[in-house]
Amino acid sequence: MKKNILEISSxxxxxxxxxxxxxxxxxxxxxxxxxxxxxxxxxxxxxxGKVKFEYILTCPDCYLGENEEDLVSSIDAKTxxxxxxxxxxxxxxxxxxxxxxxxxxxxxxxSSKTKLSDxxxxxxxxxEKPGNLGxxxxxxxxxxxxxxxxxxxxxxxxxxxxxxxxxxxLFTLDVFQSDIKELYPILKNAGYKTFAVTPxxxxxxxxxxxxxxxxxxxxxxxxxxxxxxxxxxxxxxxLPMKGVADSLNLAMSAGILMYEVLRQKSQIDN
Amino acid sequence: MKKNILEISSxxxxxxxxxxxxxxxxxxxxxxxxxxxxxxxxxxxxxxGKVKFEYILTCPDCYLGENEEDLVSSIDAKTxxxxxxxxxxxxxxxxxxxxxxxxxxxxxxxSSKTKLSDxxxxxxxxxEKPGNLGxxxxxxxxxxxxxxxxxxxxxxxxxxxxxxxxxxxLFTLDVFQSDIKELYPILKNAGYKTFAVTPxxxxxxxxxxxxxxxxxxxxxxxxxxxxxxxxxxxxxxxLPMKGVADSLNLAMSAGILMYEVLRQKSQIDN
Numbered sequence: 001m002k003k004n005i006l007e008i009s010s011x012x013x014x015x016x017x018x019x020x021x022x023x024x025x026x027x028x029x030x031x032x033x034x035x036x037x038x039x040x041x042x043x044x045x046x047x048x049g050k051v052k053f054e055y056i057l058t059c060p061d062c063y064l065g066e067n068e069e070d071l072v073s074s075i076d077a078k079t080x081x082x083x084x085x086x087x088x089x090x091x092x093x094x095x096x097x098x099x100x101x102x103x104x105x106x107x108x109x110x111s112s113k114t115k116l117s118d119x120x121x122x123x124x125x126x127x128e129k130p131g132n133l134g135x136x137x138x139x140x141x142x143x144x145x146x147x148x149x150x151x152x153x154x155x156x157x158x159x160x161x162x163x164x165x166x167x168x169x170l171f172t173l174d175v176f177q178s179d180i181k182e183l184y185p186i187l188k189n190a191g192y193k194t195f196a197v198t199p200x201x202x203x204x205x206x207x208x209x210x211x212x213x214x215x216x217x218x219x220x221x222x223x224x225x226x227x228x229x230x231x232x233x234x235x236x237x238x239l240p241m242k243g244v245a246d247s248l249n250l251a252m253s254a255g256i257l258m259y260e261v262l263r264q265k266s267q268i269d270n
Numbered sequence: 271m272k273k274n275i276l277e278i279s280s281x282x283x284x285x286x287x288x289x290x291x292x293x294x295x296x297x298x299x300x301x302x303x304x305x306x307x308x309x310x311x312x313x314x315x316x317x318x319g320k321v322k323f324e325y326i327l328t329c330p331d332c333y334l335g336e337n338e339e340d341l342v343s344s345i346d347a348k349t350x351x352x353x354x355x356x357x358x359x360x361x362x363x364x365x366x367x368x369x370x371x372x373x374x375x376x377x378x379x380x381s382s383k384t385k386l387s388d389x390x391x392x393x394x395x396x397x398e399k400p401g402n403l404g405x406x407x408x409x410x411x412x413x414x415x416x417x418x419x420x421x422x423x424x425x426x427x428x429x430x431x432x433x434x435x436x437x438x439x440l441f442t443l444d445v446f447q448s449d450i451k452e453l454y455p456i457l458k459n460a461g462y463k464t465f466a467v468t469p470x471x472x473x474x475x476x477x478x479x480x481x482x483x484x485x486x487x488x489x490x491x492x493x494x495x496x497x498x499x500x501x502x503x504x505x506x507x508x509l510p511m512k513g514v515a516d517s518l519n520l521a522m523s524a525g526i527l528m529y530e531v532l533r534q535k536s537q538i539d540n
Contacts, residue, residue, distance in 0.1 A: 044514075139522050144512030167515060206533050240532060242414030244314075245437060248525070252409055255522045256529045262510060263476050263530075 007081045011089055015080065019057060019102055020090045025156045028105065034158040036101045036168075037092050039064070043071055044168030045103065051171060052104045053077035059087035062098030077101060092160045105158060106171075108150075110178035116147070116190040118213055120261045122254065123187075123194075125151040125180050125229055126220030133157075134165025135251040141169040143258035144265075148173055151180040151229075154220060184232045187215050194233040196225055197257060199247045201236035208237050210261045211268055221250050277351045281359055285350065289327060289372055290360045295426045298375065304428040306371045306438075307362050309334070313341055314438030315373065321441060322374045323347035329357035332368030347371060362430045375428060376441075378420075380448035386417070386460040388483055390531045392524065393457075393464075395421040395450050395499055396490035403427075404435025405521040411439040413528035414535075418443055421450040421499075424490060454502045457485050464503040466495055467527060469517045471506035478507050480531045481538055491520050 008016060021027040022035035033054055036042050045051040056077045058068070061084045072079060088096055122145045127133045133155065140148050150157060157177060163170055187194055192215045195208065217233060219225030225233075239253055247253070278286060291297040292305035303324055306312050315321040326347040328338070331354045342349060358366055392415045397403045403425065410418050420427060427447055433440055457464055462485045465478065487503060489495030495503075509523055517523070 135519055135522065138515065139518055141513035141515055142509070142511045142518050165519075169513070169515070172514065206536070239412070239529070240536070241412045242532070243411035243439070244442070245408065245411055245439070248409055248412050249405055249435075252405065252522065252525045255518070256526055259509070259526045259530075260533075262512070266476070266510070 005079045005081050009083055009086065011086050015055070016082070016086065016090060019055060019100065022102055023092055023160050025159070028156070028158055032105050033102050034105055035092070035160055036103060036163055037096070037099070037160065038164065038168070039068060039071060039097050039099050041163055041168035042075070042099055042101045045101070045171045046071070046075055048171035050106045054102045054104065055080055057082060057087070057090065057100040059084055059096070059098040062087055062096050064097045068098060071099070075101070092164065108157060108175055108177045110149075110176045110182060110186070114176060114186070116186070116192070119144070119146055120210075120258075120265070121145065121147050121149065121187070121192060121215040122258065123149045123151055123183065123215055123217040124153075124254070125217065125226060126154055126223060127250070128154045128221050129250075130155050130159040130161035131165045132221065132249070132251040134162045134170070136254045137166035137169045137173060137175065139251070139255040140258060141173055143255070143262045145258055146174055148175050149183055150175060150177050151183055152226070153177065180226060180229055184229075193235065196229060196233035196236050197238065197253060198225055198230070198236055199238050199241070201238035203235065203237050204240050205237045205257055205260055208235065210264045214261060216254070216257050216261065218250060218254050275349045275351050279353055279356065281356050285325070286352070286356065286360060289325060289370065292372055293362055293430050295429070298426070298428055302375050303372050304375050305362070305430055306373060306433055307366070307369070307430065308434065308438070309338060309341060309367050309369050311433055311438035312345070312369055312371045315371070315441040316341070316345055318441035320376045324372045324374065325350055327352060327357070327360065327370040329354055329366070329368040332357055332366050334367045338368060341369070345371070362434065378427060378445055378447045380419075380446045380452060380456070384446060384456070386456070386462070389414075389416055390480075390528075390535070391415065391417050391419065391457070391462060391485040392528065393419045393421055393453065393485055393487040394423075394524070395487065395496060396424055396493060397520070398424045398491050400425050400429040400431035401435045402491065402519070402521040404432045404440070406524045407436035407439045407443060407445065409521070409525040410528060411443055413525070413532045415528055416444055418445050419453055420445060420447050421453055422496075423447065450496060450499055454499075463505065466499060466503035466506050467508065467523060468495055468500070468506055469508050469511070471508040473505065473507050474510050475507045475527055475530055478505065480534045484531060486524070486527050486531065488520060488524050
């Protein structure tokens with residue numbers, strides 16, 4: 001694809017101010033667009049087919065690999081070339097890799113079209129920390145959890161920290177944002193068994209039968225699970241804690257549980 | 271313990287400047303002391319018996335619980351009382367809880383006195399990110415890994431982010447800092463089998479026999495394991511990766527592996 005490339009060398013340029021501003025939620029809400037930084041993240045956003053790009057900001061002096069130009073030319077977006085010192089100002093990272101894109105906010109809401117297969121499902125309720133959600137998504141991708149439901153989040157899914165710590169799996173996975181009260185009936189109707197993960201539970205996770213149509217449900221870092229999720233779940237499970245602490249970091253708990261589901265599943269598959 | 275309490279209400283006070291300065295490595299190196307923030311972290315540092323306190327900075331208006339005064343009075347340190355706006359300036363956190371201490375840097379070096387029991391061991395080589403190391407320590411405590419060897423780290427163990435994300439388990443666990451070349455002979459002499467965890471390995475972690483005297487060895491976020499660790503390890507293992515990514519976050523990998531060791535161990539114990 002041949003493109004016209006716009007060169008901008010002043011940070012006070014309105015387009016650059018607009019792009020940089022998308023790191024903040026209020027600006028994303030106003031414009032209906034968002035900010036994606038990094039080769040891997042932009043590539044995964046593109047592969048997903050869910051993202052309609054707007055601008056791609058490039059700084060060849062910052063490139064860390066060799067495939068950046070190919071990625072840029074494969075994306076249907078207005079290309080802007082900026083010098084290193086300007087790119088670093090707009091970047092969200094310590095070590096920028098020379099690529100930032102903007103795109104329209106995709107629609108991740110739950111709809112009647114949302115189809116559930118028989119695969120295990122992850123539900124994260126009320127999550128507060130973008131880094132935790134991103135790490136959970138990255139781990140879900142590794143563990144073969146294709147669908148992640150983010151219920152009643154206390155953060156914006158398109159926070160740059162979510163995208164970054166997810167390494168772009170926010171786009172490649174099927175991520176849905178919903179109300180918890182809307183989600184449980186859908187899971188139940190589809191024959192899923194819901195496992196609420198909470199430190200007070202007496203059953204250890206590895207003693208539970210996590211094969212088949214399993215939905216793991218995790219609450220927020222500070223407040224845990226909602227009363228609704230507690231009352232509507234089929235079973236409570238917890239991770240064994242051998243020390244004085246009563247719980248692990250949320251992302252860690254979710255990762256350990258997802259890999260236990262994968263382990264149990266692999267025993268049937270073999 | 272009755273104490274004299276010093277009240278300071280100016281941020282330009284030399285003692286406060288000194289305490290605040292300990293968030294930076296160069297100042298810790300100069301003074302041989304470090305900065306511990308938070309009720310839980312200070313409490314665990316005290317319980318460990320490894321930390322000799324110097325100052326404890328308190329701001330009762332910031333307390334989040336009811337046991338802060340008991341903790342303060344149980345610690346042998348000079349107490350300084352400061353108003354909220356000053357405490358918030360010195361604090362490292364978004365939501366400070368009114369307690370900051372300083373203490374002498376403890377000696378975590380490996381020595382001929384380091385005794386190994388039969389428990390599983392974690393080795394983290396060349397770690398770069400304080401948040402990762404802290405999360406690993408917190409998870410190690412949960413998984414019953416009492417000894418963690420931090421080999422050739424690319425960070426300072428007493429970085430406030432390590433302490434914070436470890437929730438103080440940096441003190442309650444047996445954490446040792448060493449050269450990787452000094453550590454392997456000790457592990458081998460004690461009869462440990464070393465498992466190098468690396469994405470290229472063909473054996474999946476859950477197929478390996480992780481019972482008994484097992485040492486899990488992880489490399490750095492960016493560079494992986496050193497040539498030395500690769501060549502000296504008894505076995506290579508990896509986590510199954512079901513998506514397009516080839517690895518998980520370091521802390522996540524370590525947590526999942528430690529809980530698999532704990533699971534396999536629990537099958538013998540029962």
